[in-house]
Each structure stands twice: as C-alpha cells, then as structure tokens.
Amino acid sequence: MDQLVEEILLRLPIDTPAHLVGVALVCRRWRRLVSGAGFRRRLRAFHHSPPMLGFLCNTLCNNPNTYITHLTRFVPTMTSSCSAHAGDHPGGWRADDARHGRVLLSRRAASGLELMVWDPTTDHLQELPALPWPTYSWKAAVLCASAACDHLDCHRGGPFRVVYIGVGDDGAFSCIYSSDAAVWSKPVSIELRRFSYTKSVQSVLVGKALYFMFHENNESSIDLQLLDAIRANPENAADPSAWLNQGHAQTRGRTTRKDLARR
Amino acid sequence: MEVDKGKGEAEETRKVAEADRDTVTLKSSDGKLFEVSKEAAARLSTVLAGMIAGGSIDDNGTDLKQIGSEALENVVDYCNKHANSIPSAALISSSISFNTAPFKEPEEWERKFVDRLSHDALFDLVEAANFLGMERLLDVTCHKISEMMKGKSPDQIREVFNIKNDYTKEELEEIRQELAWAFYDD
Numbered sequence: 001m002d003q004l005v006e007e008i009l010l011r012l013p014i015d016t017p018a019h020l021v022g023v024a025l026v027c028r029r030w031r032r033l034v035s036g037a038g039f040r041r042r043l044r045a046f047h048h049s050p051p052m053l054g055f056l057c058n059t060l061c062n063n064p065n066t067y068i069t070h071l072t073r074f075v076p077t078m079t080s081s082c083s084a085h086a087g088d089h090p091g092g093w094r095a096d097d098a099r100h101g102r103v104l105l106s107r108r109a110a111s112g113l114e115l116m117v118w119d120p121t122t123d124h125l126q127e128l129p130a131l132p133w134p135t136y137s138w139k140a141a142v143l144c145a146s147a148a149c150d151h152l153d154c155h156r157g158g159p160f161r162v163v164y165i166g167v168g169d170d171g172a173f174s175c176i177y178s179s180d181a182a183v184w185s186k187p188v189s190i191e192l193r194r195f196s197y198t199k200s201v202q203s204v205l206v207g208k209a210l211y212f213m214f215h216e217n218n219e220s221s222i223d224l225q226l227l228d229a230i231r232a233n234p235e236n237a238a239d240p241s242a243w244l245n246q247g248h249a250q251t252r253g254r255t256t257r258k259d260l261a262r263r
Numbered sequence: 264m265e266v267d268k269g270k271g272e273a274e275e276t277r278k279v280a281e282a283d284r285d286t287v288t289l290k291s292s293d294g295k296l297f298e299v300s301k302e303a304a305a306r307l308s309t310v311l312a313g314m315i316a317g318g319s320i321d322d323n324g325t326d327l328k329q330i331g332s333e334a335l336e337n338v339v340d341y342c343n344k345h346a347n348s349i350p351s352a353a354l355i356s357s358s359i360s361f362n363t364a365p366f367k368e369p370e371e372w373e374r375k376f377v378d379r380l381s382h383d384a385l386f387d388l389v390e391a392a393n394f395l396g397m398e399r400l401l402d403v404t405c406h407k408i409s410e411m412m413k414g415k416s417p418d419q420i421r422e423v424f425n426i427k428n429d430y431t432k433e434e435l436e437e438i439r440q441e442l443a444w445a446f447y448d449d
Contacts, residue, residue, distance in 0.1 A: 004389055005424075007401060011409035021442050025417040025435060027426050122441075 002033070009034060010043055015051040040152040052077050056095045056103060056120075070094040072105060074120060089118070097202060100144035100151050102160055117142055117160060117179075128162060128177055133187060135166030139212050141203035145178060163203075163210055165190070287315065289339065290324035291332035297339045303346040309396030329394050334387040337380070341400055344372060369403045377407040382423065 009030075012019045020043075024031040033039055044050065054076040061071035072089040089095075092107040093116070105116045113135070115128040144151055145159040162177040164184075173187035204211045286298040305312040314320055327335060369377070377385060385404060392400040412420055421428055430438070 004393055004405070007393075007405040008389075008408045008412075011406045012412065013409075019413055022417060023412070023420065024442065025430075025438060026420050026424075026428075028429050030426075031438070 002029070005030065006033060006039060006042070009039070010046050014043070014047050017053070037150060037152070041150065044152060056098060058094050070107065072103075096139075097141045099142055099205065100149075100154050100160070102142050102144075104140055104142040104162060106140070113138065115140065115162065115164075115177075117162065124157075126179070129182070129184065131164065131166070131175075131184060133166065133168050133173065133175075135168040138164060138166035139203070140164040141205075141210055141212070143205060143210065145180070165212060287311070287320050288322065288324045289335060290321075290326050291330055291335040292328050293332050295332040295335070296324045297332075297335055299339045299342050300346055303342040307342055307345060307397050307399065309398075311395060327395075330391045331387060333384055334391040337384065337388050338391050338395065338397070338400070341376060341397075344376060345399070367402070369406055373403045374407075377404055380407075 009020065009023055012023070014020060020034060023034055054074055057073045057075050059071050059073055061069050069092040072093050072095045089105060092109075093105045094107060095103050096106050097104040101119060101121065103118045103120060105118050107114050112130060114130070117126045117128065118124070141163045143161055143163070144154040145161045146154060149158065160179045163174065164177065165172065165174045167173075171189055172191070173189045175187045176185045177183070178185070285301045287301050287304055289297045289299060291297070301315060305315050314325065319325075330338070377388075380388065385407060389401065389404045389408065391397075392404055411423065415423070417428075420426070
C-alpha cells in the first residue's frame, strides 16, 4: 500500500504547500515518506516546474525619521504565502545571492560589511563572522555544502558555504566561509585588475564551478571576465578542507559573452 | 454490381463485428465472470497484455484472485468506456508518455467515472489498477483520492485512509510548529 500512498500524495497540488506538508501530521510512516529523498525527486519529476511562491526584491526604504536605507522585500506571488516570516528585511539589508533555499543578505555597517544567511522558509538567520579584510568592492555567493545533497530540500540546518571575492588595498582575494567550521578560510589572492562587479548579475553555479561575472573597463569596450571560484573534484568535494584548498581562486581569463553561453 | 458490393460490405461489417467480439473473460476473487475487449485490455493493462501475449488467458475465465467482483466490474467498465471515449492517437500518447510526461488531467468522462464511486470502491479500484498495471486508471484514481484529501485535517485524512495516529501530543505540536510556515494562511 505504501507505493499507492506515494502515488496519491504525489498528485497533491504543490501550489499550496499546506496540502503536502499537512500529510506529515497524519502518521510517522507518511512523514517519513514525504520527507524522503526518493519522494522529493519523484515529486519534482512529476510536477516538472516547481511553483513560484514569491520573489525577493531589493528596494530602498525611505523612512522620514532616519534616512534612505536598503530593504529586502519578499513579494509573495500566491495567496497562500510560503512563510509567515518571509516578509521584509529592513534595516539596510540587501539580498545579494540566493541558492539552495538560502538567501545571502548583506549590509554596510560602521564596523564594515555584515553578511547573513537567511532561510526564508523557516526564517532562520545566521550571522557570519566579520571579514577581517576590508574591501571596497566585493561579490559573494551562497551554496549548499553537502556533496551528497540533491538540493531539493537542503536548506534546513544543512551545511553551507559562502564564497566571497573582494578587492581591497592589497588587491583581489577570495575566501570561503564554511558553516561546519564556522570560520572564514584564509584569503587566497587572485589576479584581477581594474574591474567592477556587475552587481545585478548573480553568480552562476555550473556543476561544481561557481562563476562570477564582472566588467573590465577599457577605453571603449566592456569585456566579461569569469572567475572560476570553485573547482572541486568530485572525490574531494565531500571534504571541506580539501575543497577549500583546491585551487578555488584561479581566474579563467577573459571570456566573451559567447563563451559564457557555451559553458 | 450493386448487390455484390452490398454483400461485400456486409461481409466486411461481419468480420469487424467478429473482431469486436474478440474478448477475454476475467474471473474475480469471488468467482464472477466479466468479459472485456481483448484489444482494450491489452492496451490499458500491462499485466493483461503480458498474459494475452503469453497465452495464459483462460477461455473459461482468467483467475484474478486479488480483485473482488465490484472492483473488477469497474475495471472492465473503465476499459470499455476508455475504448469508446478516447481517440486512439491521444490514447497511445497518454499511455506511452506516462512515466516521463507530467500528469495529464483526467478527461471529463474519467472524472465522472471515479466521482460516482464510494470510498471503498475507489480504494479497491486503485489496488486493482495497480495490480493489473493500468497506469492511466491508477493515475485517474490516485488523482481523485488526492483531490479528496484537499482541505482535510490530519484527523479526517486518518479516517479516510484508516490510519492510526502514532504520534504523541507533544510530537504533533512540535511538528506543527516546525511546519507552521506552510499553514500560515490556512
């Protein structure tokens, strides 16, 4: 009968999360079933495209009492919002990246840059330790750190990494925060000259390589350069220490838009 | 000429009619016999198709000991309705693409077909469809049950599925809190 129960539960409409989530309350067996990796894989295959519960929007908050600050706003696209908590993040927070069920928020504070990883589903917030190296330009990405994960439901308390690329007085560097170690790795310098990140373009994860995109301003042309921030071999991807040391900060040289499309 | 042609047509019609009568007899667990079109059975059920191809069909009634007469009657009814109601092209594409394509909404007649069933008959039919490898019928019946679950409380779902609540009060509360995000607007 288990197989038939699975067939039935697969067909629950996924645009209203309460239907499927509610079956976890029926009995232990059902809870195990719907939270299992196999079921989630089938669910995704069955419904093809996941429902869009909402989107994050960076905007400015014009508070007459203070001054204009950044504001990250969660805009639900369904009447039944996915989260009671997935509301606004006032106080100067801005969403910089989102992947694998997590959102990377940042804000400029007097002490420097503050970074925070937010799970919009559970509203769990995790502040990251301060970066010891001041930068005037930076870009960062958040991603699940579990090698065995299929990224269908990995946000809940699983390990994650934040990859940070910054340009300071001593040049450009990259470092990685690992939630397991709860520290930033030692910075690795990278060769980048005269660039500015395209803030509006999110980093892209292709296989195990994470790509950032930025402009290099020459007299007339704008080239796109890609930084291959992570290049981990499958066999050592599970080991964070090996992963961190695995040449994660090599520049890929200049790449044109065409090259990017080919990747 | 006219007469000859008429005879020829009549002959054709008779042949077609014979082919239409090409049925298999199925026997339910309680010994009742049902006739179903061989073509429809082979097309809609992988298990029956295998039995027909393998020659293990019994002219006096193929034993289906796992299926009661009410469920078998519904299976046969579904096969006959399916054979009459759906253009073959749509049928072929729906049966072939079942495993890869996203779920195809039940047709109007399929909806009506499952709507008239009682709870017990519906659940028996799901099991029969599963046993006979009837993917489309399984699809339609499972869809109907999932629709019945919408908006029901865990208690009501337990009742429908005859499931015992094996959580403690504290556990339920804990899970409810953990999943509170999903029930926000309910």
